[in-house]
Amino acid sequence: MPLQQVFLVAKYFRKTVFKNTAIVILAGFIAILLAYAIFLGWNNYVxxxxxxxxxxxxxxxxxxxxxxxxxxxxxxxGNFAFRESSPLSVFEFGMESFFGNAIFLEAHKQNTANFSEASFSNSMLRFGEISTAMVFQILLPLLIFFLGFNTIAAERENGTLKLHLSQGINWKQLLLGKMLGIASILMMLFVPALLLIILIWFLLQNFTITLDETLKMILFMGFHFIYLLFFCVIAVLVSAASKTSKKALISLIGIWLLFTIILPRGTQALGAYFYEAPSKVQFNSQIENDIIKAGDSHNPDDLHFKTIKDSLLRLYKVDSVKKLPFNYSGFIMTEGEKISSKIYNKHLDTLLQVYAKQNRFSKAVSFLNPYIAIKNLSMGLSNTDYDSYINFQKQAEAYRYGMAQKMNGLQMKYISNEKQKPTDKPYIIDKDHWAEVSEFHYKPTGILQVLKNEIISIISIFFWIILLYIILKTASKNLKAI
Known part of the structure; x- marks a missing residue:
């Protein structure tokens, strides 16, 4: 297939497009919005x-x-655990505005993240935030559809389509030429945005980047580029299959609404309906009930811990906890922390299994909608997805448990079992021991784990590549000029 014909079609299309003032204005508006989104993301990140x-x-x-x-x-x-944003979150806000970024950590109690951006914002946040990813995923496809709705349908209407095909250009060359023409115009927005994104990405990391973040950046931009090419192909194919430009435009707007609004919202609702999760009140009450059944370490008359006490006395061959070689209360607190943490983690795992089913259902729909696939990949690579939030929760819980058990261990080692009189000085230890608990540092999800989490989305992207290739090949053989 002579590529010269394809380039000629693309060049001619590019020249004619800019004669349309509306397209120029729309492209300019999106460019301004894209620059604003990058600035807003930078400001939020910092x-x-x-x-x-x-x-x-x-x-x-x-x-x-x-x-x-x-x-x-x-x-x-207690102490606090704070979650820092990853560099790519500048361009993809994901769920960060709705999940908190701070957790209060204390003994015997597992708290959830608080202080989300949404909790301090007005209702306008429900309509979505302007981010670079949002412009790439929603607005640029709309621009592509406005560029491509009349690429072939208009030529069919004015009779020039038959003229082109009679001059030696076949359908395959014509379709590829139109797609290349749209893609070349798209690059006028995408490439400058890409260069600006890379520059800001470098600046935010003081030009010291890791391999992990570099791979995430390459995949982030690469997948978005492939995603936008999907819409170039869809726009030309719909235009080629439509009798008029009006029908092509209506069809493309319908596809855009289905992909970006209807299916994503419907998928979320159906997932929550099929796999219903308990409310926060139910979740906490179930944990509380199980802890009461297992035993209360703060209750001296609790049967479970009384059994432990009797076992210790027999083991050390003493008749009183005062004679134990360690602080009895510290030991009981250690056991109580183990029990409560085990119960919490058990309920949390059950809850996460429900959410995992909801997420798998949503990701399965990406085979019907590439927007869902790119959205999941974008959030995963920028560490602003649900899995990243759960990763933060688990890291904070591991830190909390270690902190509580460290204090229980110090109590066992340094605090006496002798009961104090009202006039006695309280049992205390030196404050230098507090430094034995290190500062919390959040570690974002690595690239390999992200790819593992988003394997369905990645497969669906390749599925769409194959699907559109097959449709393009079939269309180039069966399309008619009239």
Whole structure:
């Protein structure tokens, strides 16, 4: 197939498009919106990370500055875990505005993340935020459809289509030429945006990038480029199959609405309907009930812990907890923490299985809708998806459990079993022990885990490549000029 014919068709299309003032205005508006989205993302990223770093350090300094005291009191004093944003979250906000970025960590209790952007915003946030990813995923496809709706349908209407085909250009060359023409115009927006994105991405990391973040960046832009090419192909194919430009435009707008609004919203609703998750109140009450059944470490008359007490006395051959070689209360608190954490993790895993089913249902629909596939990939690569939030929760819980058990261990080692008199000085330990608990540092999900989480979305992208190739090949043989 002579490529010269394809390039000629693309060149001619590019020249004629800019004669349409409406297209120029629309493209200019999207370019301005894209620049604004990049600036907004940069501002949000800088503010959020500065705040997270500031209060993470302040929280840890507050922990270290506590005076000499009983380690059990320190366990209840607690600490905070803050989640910093990844560099790519500048361009894809994902679910960050709705999931909190701070968790209060204390003994015997697992808290959820708080202080989400949505909780401090007005109702306008429900309509979505202007992000670079949103422009790429929703607005640029709409621009592509406006560019491509009359690529072939208009030529069929004015009779020039038969003239082109009679001059030696076949359907395959014509279709590819029109697609290349749309793609070349798209690159006038995509390439400058790409260069600006890369520059900001470098600046945010002080030009010191990791291999993990580099791979995420390459895949982020690569998948978005492929996604936009899908719409170039769809626009030309629909125009070629339509009798008039009006029918082509209506069909393409319908496809755009179906892909970007109807299917995503409907998929979420159906997933939640088929796999119903318990409310937060139900979840917490179930955990509380199971903990009561298992035993209350703060209740001296609890049967479960009374059995533990009797076993310890027999094991160490003593008749009183005062004679044990370690602090009995600290040991009981350690056991209580193990029990409550085990129960919480059990319920959490059950809940996560429900959410996993909802997410798998949503990802399965990506075989019908490439928008869902690219949205999931975009959020995963920028660490703004649901899996990243759960990863943060688990890291915070592991830190909380380690902090509580460290304080329980100090109590067992340094606090006496002798009961104090009202006039006695409280049992305390040196404040230098607080430094044995390190500062919390959130680690974002690595590229390999992201790809594993989004394997269905990746497969669906390749499915769409194959599907559109087959449709294009079939159409080039069966389309008619009239």
């Amino acid at each position: 503010n959020q990370n500065e705040t997270s770093q500031k209060y993470q350090q302040q929280s840890y300094q507050d922990w270290l500055s506590n005076p000499d005291k009983n380690p059990h009191r320190m366990a209840h004093y």
